[in-house]
Amino acid sequence: MGGDRGPAAVVAGIQRSAKKNPDIAFILHGPKDKLEPLIRRRKLEDRVKINDVDGVVTMDAKPSVVMRQGKGTSMWEAVESVRKGDAAVAVSCGNTGALMGLSMIRLRKLPGINRPAIACLWPSENPSGFNVMLDVGADVRADATDLLQYALMGASYARNGLGIERPRVGLLNVGTEEYKGRPELKEAADLVEAAASDGGYAYIGFIEGGDIPKSKVDVIVTDGFTGNVALKTGEGTARLIRSFLGDAFRATPLSRIAALLALTSLRRLQKRIDPRRVNGGVFLGLNGTIVKSHGSADSTGVSAAIKLAFRLAQSGFNERLAARVASHSARGQNASQGAGEESEQSE
């Protein structure tokens, strides 16, 4: 019910996904009198069950307030459906902070996780077409231990979500030299490097903003403030270039003819850089999977988020991630008891 475009965009997205994938069933949380006509108009009665609930978390609601008073809202119910096992995964276009807050109090954090994170997919030069970046906005702070946990979770996501057996993990910094950046990043570098074998990833060191879409890295680890700014800056740049591209092809009569001839090529490009097609931030570190769609997502965006949610639910990814984190925590305890005996850490 939240989101900038309201339930109509969500239902339109459901229709797209329902058409493409006969294996998805939907539970839609919100007031029946508003949702039923939308569902009927799109002939989705067989695919969608409505969970009649009145309350709505508005986009500008304070997360702390929603966490106290959010019961009886569609967002609460969506998270609750995952907790109870009615849904394998929940998708929301609503208020990010409130969704994370509700997810934390209802689903609870995985054992061994201090701060959950939001991971996004980033169009890249890698064969899979994507890199993973986290945290992109769950928490504005992250200390060295949090960054280590992000590395473990991000590697797990890349392995199960993108099929990369041994993901390469980089720490986002202002330079690749070891002495650069904030103190917590240097500490994190040591921790992330030491846990590489446990975590089933390769640590490639510090990377810069320009490396985010490159093929030298699969998982970009950063705090939620920096990650959020980077994500939105990348999207903003892509939007700006699309608009400039339009200007360039509208500039003269000849360029308009060229645009007609180049239409297929332009569409191919458009598809590759369309932020709607990589829509869906995944909440990592909870007992259950939540996919946060852009608030402004249209049907294409919502459908992309649903596709991602479906894939993650099918791969049993959250159980694997939990196992990986638990295994590392256990080893970490052994290691600190054993005062740094590295020999036991091989896989």
Added chain:
Amino acid sequence: MGGDRGPAAVVAGIQRSAKKNPDIAFILHGPKDKLEPLIRRRKLEDRVKINDVDGVVTMDAKPSVVMRQGKGTSMWEAVESVRKGDAAVAVSCGNTGALMGLSMIRLRKLPGINRPAIACLWPSENPSGFNVMLDVGADVRADATDLLQYALMGASYARNGLGIERPRVGLLNVGTEEYKGRPELKEAADLVEAAASDGGYAYIGFIEGGDIPKSKVDVIVTDGFTGNVALKTGEGTARLIRSFLGDAFRATPLSRIAALLALTSLRRLQKRIDPRRVNGGVFLGLNGTIVKSHGSADSTGVSAAIKLAFRLAQSGFNERLAARVASHSARGQNASQGAGEESEQSE
């Protein structure tokens, strides 16, 4: 002498600028035996004076070491030429941290400035074609008072460099809601808002990464860590899209024909998003103007940095910036003596 491409790229850039603008004279710092042949080959003997100096600051040198032992390097001499008044402005493709360090110890900070900042131009939807962002890498930390000073300096830069009489200043955050983000940002928001009339700017509140290239803001204020990541992320995204654009037009024989016809349009776009054309970070807050070019700048990039340096030197911008900061500091002291009597602060 620093920079990834060495002095050849610098001299090639000088040639481009010398051709376009007969009013620039150059002092080139470095070993005469290496530089003289380059200058002669490009017939620049009349325009360029060589300052024969042997030492070079390497790209991976530690700034703290260069600050202690940098005397006798080309970088030291370039900064020194500004201090002595031999040059109106210095341009360097070298090691950013070392250049900032040397600039701070030789030129000294302006009265009232705690941390100098590096400001960059960002292609935008504004009529001028650019927004200003700072800090993009002078310092990884910035407290609320630093951010206020960045706002004052950035507004001054936008006024003198881009001709915007009353620049609109925004604080980069993870959301536009007032309760979001880090504590120092909330404090900074109050300071920046209170100083708007003194600083000759309008404060528009928090902005997000996606707003950086938009027309709603002229000056984007942030700490050097976040700003550097955002800058490099934007550049990386632009590079990725350019590469995708190439792929799209190479995909099929028909698309290759379309590309030929669209060549002018594509060149127009290329020019607008080419990071080399906005090359040049300006060091703000020092007694003298230093322009930092990209380390990897080619002749086009170097020439763009020279053009920017020339424009800033001609506008007497640094003196105006110093006056604006001094005036605000004086008022700030009056205001704290007068215990917040706002009535005296009108312009």
